[in-house]
Amino acid sequence: MDKLIEHWSQLVLGAGAQFELAGRIVGIILLIILYPILYSVSRRLIYATFDRLLAWIIKENLDLNEHRLAKRLTLFFFACISYAALPFILIGYNTVIQLARNINMVCLILVGTLVISSFLDLFLTIYGSSKTSHDIPLKATVQVIKIVVYFVCGIFIVSLILNKTPLYLLSGLSALGAVLLLVFRDSILGFVAGIQLIANRMVAKGDWIEMPKYDADGDVIEIALTTVKVQNWDKTIATIPTYALIGESFKNWRGMKESGGRRIKRTINIDVSTIKFCNEEMLKRFSEIQYIANYIQIKKEELSTYNDENEVDNTSLANGRRLTNVGTFRAYTVAYLRNHPMISQEMTFLVRHLAPAGYGLPIEIYVFSKDTIWVNYEGIQADIFDHLLAVVPEFDLKVFQNPSGSDFHRLVS
Template identity: 55%
Template sequence: MDFIKNLLLDFGLNPTLARHLSTIIMILFIALICFVANFITKKIVIRVITHIVTKNKLHWGNILLERKVFRKLSHIVPAIIIYYFSSTFLTYQGLIEKGAIAYLIIVVLTVVNSLLNAITDIYQTFDISKVRPIKGYVQVVKIIVITLGGILVIANLMGESPLILLSGIGALSAVLMLVFKDSLLGLVAGIQLTSNDMVRVGDWIEMPKYGADGDVIDISLNTVMVQNWDKTITMVPSYAMISDSFINWRGMQSSGGRRIKRSLFIDTNSISFCTEEMIEKFKNIHYLSDYIINREREIAEYNRNNEFNRSNPVNGRALTNLGVFRAYISKYLQNHPGINQEMTLMVRLLAPSENGVPIEIYAFTNDVRWVVYESVQGDIFDHLFAIAPEFGLRIFQNPSGNDLKALVNESTRDVMVMERE
């Protein structure tokens, strides 16, 4: 700067004006050097790095580029240049040095933040990330790094040792515990969720208290993000997953079967013993022919051994249309391509109620996908509703408007007939 000042004095400028102009010129010169250095770093060095990464097809390198780690690292160069030239301005040297160091620390913090984000992205490319997510731990590291960085910046600007500020933080521990209460609870909850393998990214969970029913799409320090089936997003606090109960459907998804547990309600007035005509008709049904023959032989032998008088159907054993229908459903499910035959399969009668006799189907589909599951379940019950009348059975249904209307019309016709007579 003295050299610039002497040149200006040689041109006959006022010493005061020459001093101010030399300062301005020096500042512009330093700014130009910083701009050129930053330009060279971004346009040449980063371009070379990008070319190397692209050429070698390094996946983790592409993630570092997407997170702009190298681009943010280039801002360190101007800070170093400013710090180096700070001795030029003797009056403001200390202030400039502090500012340059503070800027350097902030740049380093942004680089570390981007680097941690890149590490998280790289880790998520591995399958283990769904079992052992690290996003919560990375956020804890970020909090620690930013806190330490802030302390260093403040200590540098104050010209004091960082240890003095750290000793003062002990007095603020209660305040910090209050401010970071959710983060601390989330950290403990995150450790428990991960270590106990309670929830993973991609799990279907159900938590009615928080209105969550869908897939887990993210696990962070404070929250578990759930995308519900209606595509809305529910944020569940991490510690709530520990303190409250929730349903994780991962076991169903990994088992290879999804449960069907639904009932048909049979009108009790339609249940009866099978007549000879009905038995002959049932023998022509593919899934029942062997069953009917074997059961007839078994029942006839039982009645003969016990010498029952079969002139009264109450005596001995006999087939019922409900029993045959249950047998048909069982055989039908055993031959259905959408039912998992390796898992529990049964057709059972539940306790009768005012709605009739429930026949419950308890089985598992061999595909856990929701659309396929509903399709298989729909096909089964479509078929059963349609064939129930073939067994002389009626599906129970509360009277509808059409039923009442038909009853009124029938009563009106009866009254008209009686009046005519």
């Protein structure tokens, strides 16, 4: 009877063990079968949640970032479930449980790092749509945070593989400080330079900068940790090291945009041989020009009074004070620009003579256009000089130019 009871108890325990093993196998099979379904449902649920949450924050298309974040969050969620479920599925197999949990922890750390990276990418996209991002770019800062996160992730993974504490590994890395400084030299310099650029507002996204050393002449499209990308006017991309913007000279046109005026600085070279005093016939003709009719009348009275008071002999134009055709043309240029709707009257306004040279007498126009957009600015400038060049002969002047083939042909004929 005792043998029968002992045999029956062993049979029951054996059957229980078989049922327990079968239950574990069934549980593992169910996890494998249900994983794709639960993964797909969870990913869609997380994506829908983020899509609704961000819909009122930003209208920009974030599908790529949202899908990536939803996918990684789902993987992280299932990695946590797997880590928690392993002891119950593999109960009694302590060595296997420890090995499986270590592998699962490595996966958990990797996926967690990717989740943090995706959150940072999403934050950067949302921040990039704000006006503040143009003045305070944070891409370099986010890249530094990512480097730190990846570095910490690597330390934890190595510590799990070697079965050492992270502090043990960090203490060993102090000896490799010089090597790390050499490896991350550009990143460290770029990060420090990025802080200085932001603090001093030296350059921001959207600024037009010129840096001939790097063939850069265009708009800043990206300020990253180690490089600044500039889209040139010919649509090529110039890459500048971030720290070069601190240590070297460059021109930033932001001040021009913020001032609301763009400088027009150009000269008209007058043939010196055509410069002369104005006679009565010329003054009568000039007084019919609306912009300077009042100027001619005032100057005639002023000069007549001066010459009478000083008893000037009018038999020679060299005596006393007289109007000249080039001075009258300069007065006309001032009056024309004063009445031009696209020329700023508040900013520097100057029409002056430069020193005569082998190419005639330069009359420089130094004014500011109200429109800073390149295409519009060029149109305004061209219209002004089209008119002035066409009106020069009205003052019995000629624009200086070097002799051409037709000039020599007329000379020979």
